[in-house]
Amino acid sequence: MRAIKLLLVTLFTGALFSSCSVFIEDVVDDSITLNELMSSYDLWYVDIHRTTGTGEIPFVTRAFTLSFFNGNLYANNNIAGIGFTGNGLGIVVGDYNTFGTRLETFHDVDGRNDFIVTQLSSNEIEIYNGFHNVSYILVGYQRSHFDYDRLFYDNIEYFLQEYDAWERTDISASGTANAFDDEHYLQFTPENNTTFYSSHDEFGTNIGGIMWDFTGSYEVFDVQGNSNLKILTLNYDGGDIEEFELSVVNDQKVELFHLSSQTTYGFTGRGFIQFLKNGEKAKTSVRNNGRKRTKIIRKVKERRSIK
Numbered sequence: 001m002r003a004i005k006l007l008l009v010t011l012f013t014g015a016l017f018s019s020c021s022v023f024i025e026d027v028v029d030d031s032i033t034l035n036e037l038m039s040s041y042d043l044w045y046v047d048i049h050r051t052t053g054t055g056e057i058p059f060v061t062r063a064f065t066l067s068f069f070n071g072n073l074y075a076n077n078n079i080a081g082i083g084f085t086g087n088g089l090g091i092v093v094g095d096y097n098t099f100g101t102r103l104e105t106f107h108d109v110d111g112r113n114d115f116i117v118t119q120l121s122s123n124e125i126e127i128y129n130g131f132h133n134v135s136y137i138l139v140g141y142q143r144s145h146f147d148y149d150r151l152f153y154d155n156i157e158y159f160l161q162e163y164d165a166w167e168r169t170d171i172s173a174s175g176t177a178n179a180f181d182d183e184h185y186l187q188f189t190p191e192n193n194t195t196f197y198s199s200h201d202e203f204g205t206n207i208g209g210i211m212w213d214f215t216g217s218y219e220v221f222d223v224q225g226n227s228n229l230k231i232l233t234l235n236y237d238g239g240d241i242e243e244f245e246l247s248v249v250n251d252q253k254v255e256l257f258h259l260s261s262q263t264t265y266g267f268t269g270r271g272f273i274q275f276l277k278n279g280e281k282a283k284t285s286v287r288n289n290g291r292k293r294t295k296i297i298r299k300v301k302e303r304r305s306i307k
Contacts, residue, residue, distance in 0.1 A: 034098040034117055038068035041123065041140030042088065043076075045151070048136075048293045055132030059093060059107045061292045062275065064151065064158075066138065071095050073105055077275040079152060079159045080251045088143045093277045103127060109277045149228055152248045156220055156230055157296060159248070160188035164207045164271030165199075166254070175263025180242050185210055186267060190291045194218060196234060207271045214238070220246070221301045231301045232256065245303070259304055 032040070043065040051061075059075065060066070064082065067074035067089040076082050076090035085091060094107040103115040115127035123140040141147070152159055160166075166186040185199040197212035199205075214236055221231035223245075232246040244256040249266070256265045275291055 044138035053134035163269030166267040170266030
C-alpha cells in the first residue's frame with residue numbers, strides 16, 4: 001500500500017498546520033500547557049486495543065483519530081478517504097477547552113465529557129473519564145509521518161465495512177477454476193464484525209439493486225512476521241469455506257489471493273459510507289447504523305504461499 005501512503009503525504013505537504021515538536025525522544029516536558037500539548041500533534045490515533053475500564057465515550061470509541069486545534073474538535077470516523085477529509089483532520093465534531101490537566105470536550109451529539117490527561121511519553125497520552133470509568137490511549141503524529149499502512153491493516157475489519165459493496169474488477173489469468181469465480185460482489189457489515197454477504201449479480205448492477213445470494217461469517221487473521229498482510233476466511237452458511245491472503249491496494253481496492261486455486265481477485269469498493277458524528281452513515285442503512293470500534297483480538301496464522 002506504499003503508493004497510497006506516498007500520495008497522501010504529497011497532498012498533506014501544502015496543508016500542514018504550523019506546529020513544532022516540544023519533546024526530545026521520550027522525555028515528558030512539564031513546561032508546556034495542556035492546550036499546547038493537545039495541539040502539538042496534527043493527529044491523535046485512538047489505540048482502541050489499549051482501552052481500559054468498564055464504560056465508553058461514544059465519540060472517542062468511533063474515531064480512528066482525534067485532533068485539537070483552536071478550540072475545534074475533529075475526528076476521522078472513516079479509514080477510506082483519511083488524509084483528504086478536512087485536510088486530513090476529518091470532520092469537526094465539537095469544541096474543547098483545557099484547564100490544568102483537565103480536557104473538556106463538547107461533542108455535537110454526545111454532549112460534554114471531561115477527561116484527566118496524563119502524558120505517558122513524548123507522543124502518548126492517557127485520557128481518563130471518571131464518570132464513565134474509561135481510559136483511552138492516544139498516540140500523537142504529524143500528518144506527514146502518520147503510518148497509514150498500519151491504520152489500514154490494524155483496522156481492516158472496519159475498512160471492509162466502509163463500502164456498500166465490493167465489486168470484483170480483476171481476476172488473474174493464472175489459477176484454477178473454482179466456485180468463487182462466480183462471486184461478483186461481497187459486502188461486510190458491522191454485525192459483530194463477522195457477517196458477510198455475497199452475490200452472483202451481473203457486473204455493473206446498481207448497488208441498491210444487488211440481490212445478496214449468500215451469507216455467512218468471516219474472520220481475519222494476522223500473518224506471522226508480516227504486518228502488511230492478512231488472512232481472510234469466508235465461512236458460508238451452507239458449509240463452504242474460502243480462504244484468502246488479503247492485501248490493501250489503496251483506500252478503494254483490495255486483493256484477495258485464493259489459497260486453494262492460486263487465483264488473485266481484485267475487488268473495488270462501491271458506494272462509500274461516510275460515518276457521521278453519531279456513528280450513523282450519511283444515508284439510512286440498518287446494517288451500517290451506529291458503528292463503533294471495539295477491541296479485536298485476532299488469531300495468528302503462518303503464511304502458506306509465496307506469490
